Amino acid sequence: MRVAGERGVRVVDEAVMRSTRTSEDELARVEEIERVELDRRSRRYRGDRPRTELRGRTAVVVDDGVASGSTARAACLIARRLTDATHWVRTRDEARDLPVGFFGASNGAAAALWAAAEPDSPVGAVVSRGGRPDRAGLRLPAVTAPTLLIVGGNDDVVIGLNQQAQARLGCENRLAVIPGATHLFEEPGTLEEVASLAAQWFTGHLPPASHPAA
Template identity: 60%
Template sequence: MHVFKDRTEAGRELAHALSSFRGPNTVVLGLPRGGVPVAFEVAVALDAPLDVIVVRKLGVPFQQELAMGAIGENGVRVIDERVRSLSGVTEREFALVERREREVLEARVAQIRAVRAPEDLHGKTAIVVDDGIATGSTARVACTIARGLGAARVVLAVPVAPKDAIGDFPEADEVVCLTTPSPFRAVGRFYSDFSATSDDDVLHLIDAAARRPAATSPLREPAPRHEDVLIPVDGVTLQGSLLLPATAGVVVFAHGSGSSRHSPRNRAVARVLQNAGLGTLLLDLLSPAEELERRAVFDIELLASRLTEATDWLRAGPAGLSRPVGYFGASTGAAAALWAAAEPGARIDAVVSRGGRPDLAIRRLGAVQAPTLLIVGGADLQVLELNREAARYLTCPNRLEIVPRATHLFEEPGALDAVARLARDWFTEHLGGGANPGAARNAAPDEA
């Protein structure tokens, strides 16, 4: 029995079997979550773009691992009538499972598409990759979606599968499978390490694939500097994550109370800004010990002073004095960003507030000179009213944008996508983008 060390090894072995597909018209599509690490290795080896097709299995209620069907983006659905019939699942039970999985699918699609516009598959060869298949339901849906999105040829590629699941597969023009063991039982039996792949892992791999330098571009821009940094301020050391392109402005993120530089929402926005050619610095404005003190979490003046010192460190070191700098603040972090932007000599070129509390910096708002964008969810009624009131105090160029039906954390499908798009456009207008910010705008998740 062939056992792979992990998904990375499986992806590299699978890439060898797919070497004939290397070329400019190939796109690799991973199935989140477990298929994406495999697909990443295939995409790297073939020098092909990496994208995802989000699919959710419809598990039998009393045996979740047994698929009675699957659903995917764009309303696609495949039903395994044999499994459904044998399991005795009623119409009502099936509908409940589908509704629950559809909610999860739409949330995952919104999260991914906020940072990665879908690849254009028209006329291309789409290689659909998973870490293995059991019944084949999710793979069938994924291949159907790829075909519906215009792929001229669809190839299903998996490290392991039962022979009967891939023997008759009309949804794909070709199936590439490294091993078809019998008995099969479960995909995980054929991996020494079959640990779960997280949503953050998926986003990281998509991001890493998108940042790969083009192999055929001898005149490409130098690769962005990407590193974890330590910033000494005020007798403590702040931790941050810096991505710095060769040119263009930098956006410094100020997180809200209870959040950190690891916030998935702010990291999702940061990726969209990075794809537009901008640099980003995500940092914690408090030390781990200070984060346990509720007083410090809401000490806007302290947070603002830390933000100012971190900005001074950025200008004195990696970014230099000439780059434009912007602030992106969330919740209480928005108040800190506005307070810091109001400091004499701050030289901040733009501010964006997401679900912010500008009222906590109300007495400083009149001194803010940087163009300011306030983004609030339409269903976040209390914060919306606070932002409307705060906007009356701003004398700088400013705008209030309301994301319809969104609540405070912008968790609704498409809400974070809207935030990322608005922030990207505001910062590229006021800070400038990278080598081709216009192309990044054309590839916006909601416009693709």
């Protein structure tokens, strides 16, 4: 949606702004928060050293996939589609009375939380697996559905990002850390533990499905 850099650098993806219906005021609030974080990281990484002059040098820029990039745009588009798909399902006679839960992994978790924050969202519970809930940004305080955040114990960066997101949630929530698991939960038994935790969360927070009398 937007990338902020030092010396006032600001790049905005207008297409993502339109697709997510993000207002200029919302964008400004996010930018203000991220400018503070940018300054903090600059002081931490550079210390008191002056900026390196880049004229006459070759700079190699690496996108680690954590901070920004096309995956963020994909998450925004998924959120819109998820919202539309959920409303469509609720119009179907066979699904109208069924409880709704969202399960998202990686950027899909941000999409699930973004969609769950819609005022008319019917979602009753959300589970994030190795997700990036922080990318739901200003939407997080608006989520009312009980939310479970599952992360791998060896996924240090994502643990921190989930802790930041959890602090912004006002709904019932829990952060579950699976010891020994990395980001994709490829270690033996870790995905089974994810499935068990998710099943317990959904069955504990979603009401039983109602069935019409025969």
